[in-house]
Amino acid sequence: MNxxxxxxxxxxxxxxxxMSYNLEADPAQFVxxxxxxxxxxxxxxxxxxxxxxxxxxxxxxxxQMAFIGTVVGVAIALPLSMLAARNLNSKFVYAPIRxxxxxxxxxxxxxxxxxxxxxxxxxxxxxxxxxxxYTVGFIAKLQYESxxxxxxxxxxxxxxxxxxxxxxxxxxxxxxxxxxxxxxxxYMFDYNVxxxxxxxxxxxxxxxFYIINYIKFFEYGKAAVFMLVVLIVVLIIDxxxxxxxxxxxxxxxxxxxxxx
Amino acid sequence: xxxxxxxxxxxxxxxSLSNITTRTIIQMNDVWASYDGKNYVLKEITLSIIRGTxxxxxGPSGSxxxxxxxxxxxxxxxxxxxxxxxYENPNTNNKQFKLAMAKIGYIPxxxxxxxxxxxxxxxxxxxxxxxxxxxxxxKIFPDNETSExxxxxxxxxxxxxxxxxxxxxxxxxxxxxAIARALMQKPVLLLADEIVSELDHVTAREIMDLVVxxxxxxxxxxxxxxxDIKLGLEYADRVAVIxxxxxxxxxxxxxxxxxxxxxxxxxxxxxxxxxxxx
Numbered sequence: 001m002n003x004x005x006x007x008x009x010x011x012x013x014x015x016x017x018x019m020s021y022n023l024e025a026d027p028a029q030f031v032x033x034x035x036x037x038x039x040x041x042x043x044x045x046x047x048x049x050x051x052x053x054x055x056x057x058x059x060x061x062x063x064q065m066a067f068i069g070t071v072v073g074v075a076i077a078l079p080l081s082m083l084a085a086r087n088l089n090s091k092f093v094y095a096p097i098r099x100x101x102x103x104x105x106x107x108x109x110x111x112x113x114x115x116x117x118x119x120x121x122x123x124x125x126x127x128x129x130x131x132x133x134y135t136v137g138f139i140a141k142l143q144y145e146s147x148x149x150x151x152x153x154x155x156x157x158x159x160x161x162x163x164x165x166x167x168x169x170x171x172x173x174x175x176x177x178x179x180x181x182x183x184x185x186x187y188m189f190d191y192n193v194x195x196x197x198x199x200x201x202x203x204x205x206x207x208x209f210y211i212i213n214y215i216k217f218f219e220y221g222k223a224a225v226f227m228l229v230v231l232i233v234v235l236i237i238d239x240x241x242x243x244x245x246x247x248x249x250x251x252x253x254x255x256x257x258x259x260x
Numbered sequence: 261x262x263x264x265x266x267x268x269x270x271x272x273x274x275x276s277l278s279n280i281t282t283r284t285i286i287q288m289n290d291v292w293a294s295y296d297g298k299n300y301v302l303k304e305i306t307l308s309i310i311r312g313t314x315x316x317x318x319g320p321s322g323s324x325x326x327x328x329x330x331x332x333x334x335x336x337x338x339x340x341x342x343x344x345x346x347y348e349n350p351n352t353n354n355k356q357f358k359l360a361m362a363k364i365g366y367i368p369x370x371x372x373x374x375x376x377x378x379x380x381x382x383x384x385x386x387x388x389x390x391x392x393x394x395x396x397x398x399k400i401f402p403d404n405e406t407s408e409x410x411x412x413x414x415x416x417x418x419x420x421x422x423x424x425x426x427x428x429x430x431x432x433x434x435x436x437x438a439i440a441r442a443l444m445q446k447p448v449l450l451l452a453d454e455i456v457s458e459l460d461h462v463t464a465r466e467i468m469d470l471v472v473x474x475x476x477x478x479x480x481x482x483x484x485x486x487x488d489i490k491l492g493l494e495y496a497d498r499v500a501v502i503x504x505x506x507x508x509x510x511x512x513x514x515x516x517x518x519x520x521x522x523x524x525x526x527x528x529x530x531x532x533x534x535x536x537x538x
Binding site for chain 1: 334393
């Protein structure tokens with residue numbers, strides 16, 4: 001650590017303290033509030049096992065929504081990412097597409113969910129639409145970035161054969177950017193499951209609807225059942241995606257490292 | 261005019277070997293090349309390469325050897341002077357030349373293989389200019405192209421690894437794939453940029469023998485860039501020595517002597533010195 005980096009760390013701490021002032025972010029309040037947490041924690045232990053059935057069906061709905069939203073979102077995002085890649089298109093194509101994608105990413109999925117609840121009414125469909133919107137914005141961005149990062153060596157070598165642009169995309173660009181795509185989709189699904197649990201808060205279906213309602217009526221024990229189910233399911237999904245990653249992605253990356 | 265894109269050019273190049281002194285496939289007249297418009301990486305290059313020759317370009321790193329190949333395959337255009345490849349102007353924007361490019365097998369120094377697809381798929385890329393857009397989008401290759409690819413894989417000794425992903429191969433095997441892809445183009449001209457420079461001696465020899473055999477078998481003209489002048493003199497009919505962007509010598513073997521066709525007065529002593537330098 002040199003004096004310069006010490007100075008920077010000191011400055012950052014000072015800025016955080018100054019910024020906290022008008023937000024009334026007082027650590028003392030946090031300490032005072034700890035007993036309240038203990039009350040909630042105690043009530044949470046009073047779980048109602050009868051609710052596990054309902055929780056199971058509602059998490060299933062959540063996973064269904066996340067799955068449909070991810071698949072449809074990726075299907076829409078892929079062609080858009082081709083159009084948004086700077087190394088494949090002229091400015092007049094990629095600039096507007098990028099602007100649209102940036103706009104879809106600006107709002108978190110919960111805001112999209114509110115919009116779609118107004119459009120199509122309460123229920124899972126509004127939630128699916130919200131997940132699609134967010135997935136499109138996100139996957140398209142990750143994907144056009146990995147298309148732009150594709151190694152120029154095979155692109156140049158295959159261009160020199162005299163192939164058409166679409167042949168180049170199909171036989172070089174897509175396979176070279178595909179390993180990233182699988183890991184991006186897994187990440188997105190993971191993320192979407194967690195997002196979908198929240199979407200119930202605005203009436204867009206899924207398990208979040210139950211959680212928010214039980215919390216509203218101070219029935220922490222009942223809410224705890226649902227939260228526990230979410231926790232277990234998220235852990236299971238995480239475990240599965242680690243397995244998939246190990247099998248298909250890590251192997252490919254090790255292979256790439258050997259490539260000289 | 262003999263166009264590179266004509267289908268039976270293999271036979272034409274074969275017949276031309278009989279009157280070897282009149283048929284040139286590459287003609288360069290006072291060629292200058294630059295990437296930034298200020299510094300010239302190639303200066304005053306004048307050379308002609310006879311059809312069917314095994315031609316080598318040697319020289320130290322940064323001497324402009326790779327640029328010379330890029331001028332031939334149309335990836336770069338000269339700043340001054342004229343380059344003719346089989347009577348065509350190499351220029352990737354030229355539709356006529358784009359057809360001709362399909363007949364130039366170019367193996368860059370980094371090989372330019374697609375890592376995440378199989379060996380067979382990489383070789384089939386060489387056939388893309390002959391396959392329709394719609395079919396190639398769905399990876400539907402005609403049976404004759406697939407069997408041709410398998411034949412070429414056998415020739416380069418990779419028939420057992422056709423379904424292997426390319427990133428799993430060794431350095432020598434990757435070079436074989438790159439050679440196979442170039443041969444799949446049914447080329448009349450084979451360009452290879454330092455294809456063996458990173459390999460051990462044994463593998464380097466195997467690869468060079470493979471190229472020489474393929475060249476003979478398909479009646480190609482081969483232009484290979486080497487870092488090592490020994491490799492050039494051992495395998496090629498003609499060796500152009502490039503130094504600081506200029507062609508200083510053009511060596512060939514006549515009888516049991518190495519002669520310089522450019523200046524005509526290089527001594528065996530000087531050649532031996534060049535030898536030991538590299």
